[in-house]
Amino acid sequence: MSNKERDDAFKLLDKANKKAGSSTGWFSSASTKFEEAGDLYQQAANMFKLLKMFKEAGDAFAREAECREKCNETSEASNAWWNASKAYKRGHPDLAIQALQQTITYLVKGGRFRQAADREKEVAQIYLQETNDLQRACDSFLRAGEWYAGEDAVATANQCYKDAADLCADMEQFPQAISLYERVADHSLTSNLTKYSVKEYWLKALLCATAMGDLVTARRAAQKYISQDNTFSSTREYKFAIAVIEAVEAGDPEAFTGVIYDYDQITKLDNWKTAILLKIKKGIQEEPGLT
Template sequence: MSKSPAQALLDKADKKVSSSGGWFSSATSKYEEAGDLYQQAANSFKIEKAFKEAGDAFAKEAECRENSKEQNEAANAWWNAAKAYKRGFPQRKLLYLPIQSISTPPSRYPGLKQTIVHLTQAGRFRQAADREKEIGQIHLQENNDLRQACESYERAGDWYAQEDAAATANACYKDAADLHADLEEFPQAIARYEQVATHSLSSPLTKYSVKEYYLRSGLCSLAMQNDTVSAKRNLAKYSEKDPSYATTREGKFVHALIEAVENGDQEAFTGIVFEFDQVVKLDNWKTGMLLKIKRGLEDGAADDGGIM
């Protein structure tokens, strides 16, 4: 049975890597030539829709590029490997690529993470941030690992910020703040919301979104053992930074919630939430935070000897 064009190229690349070279060749040129062949093989496998084999070939190319000190090409090869594995091995979440090393015993190599290593070494922090953000999405959507996702979003945000991509950085920090809250790390969540709000206040194009961040921060304060003291203090602080906040629907909503929680009034709390939801539909995150606050109210009522 004849070999496919992709397999023939792969065999040729393997043979090139294992060759000892000649008088007029160097180890560097050997790896450069093998890397080119692995790349051709990988692309041929993609045409055949053999994505697992394409990922293996791109990963071998990446090792050749590393051996020949071609850092940018190595980063691209790892990235191509990760994309191929996404099609061929979705269950592996793109984070680790199972390859047979061309120079060492079988091992597990980081795909997207290895791409990031090369990108940061080359000073390509914007591209590194893109890849780190994708890792965060994988942790969250496929692994349900909130902790790792949060760390990836914060790292991506830092890299976007230093590349002056403020809007993208703030979006990552906001996602990280949501995850801190989901993990019940409310002080960290509040700090991130405040950071994003402060940046947003500096531009007329983003100032409109400040009320959303202050609202989320206020919900975090109330979810933190129904801490109305912190919630009231933060509400006053936010109203100083943005005088219009207290008159917004979001500002009035937080103020009303604080009063209901302070009075232990579950009925009023439910009514306030219902009315707000009729005008501004609550998303899943806000609904989750409000349920945490309500449970705190119920627990407080039970501790007082009964349910209101």
């Protein structure tokens, strides 16, 4: 980055500020003034992006968006806020979320729910990856899922519901997690392309019920899932879930550890399963012998 390039970007920004703050003359209108200022802010923002000055780029795009709003250019304003969010993602997640929420407002008002869902999913990912706000990430995944479902993008909706379910389980909101896993599983059963994944969702639901300490509900759920697809009883996922339930019923930490070890030798446990199994094991240790 040369000093000249940096100076040029700030000069353009200053020109945009002056244009936006100028009074209108006899032969121009406020709308024209803000259109021209918006164009200048956009040019400055793009220069800042090239210079990797992302906070400045985001601020300039945000000012562009405000100018577009004053001209009632809603589509252009929405796009400017989205450009601002992409710049703010480089180190300023809170500002990125605010910019995305502005974009989403415009998209929803315009009935563009599929695009609104895409942006809401971005919000969820920022909450999850940058600010570690699991509840807000979960809420955004659910909202995106509903919008995708309304636009008949069912596969994408189910991915959002699955992500929300995982987060509910992480926060020990087990009943909601189970409901979401079952919702995704029910839809997956309707297609040969997705039917193979049902056993994974049901396993997660059964582990959530076990983590709640509600073993009666867990066993009833297992039978319900078999009634929906009788091949489930022959899967490693079903046998693993039942073995976990039996070890918890017996209050036997050693048997529980053995079950997990045997399963992990063939199917490596992912981070989610490892975390919930640790919660289940803690429950055994705190309240041994449930039968």
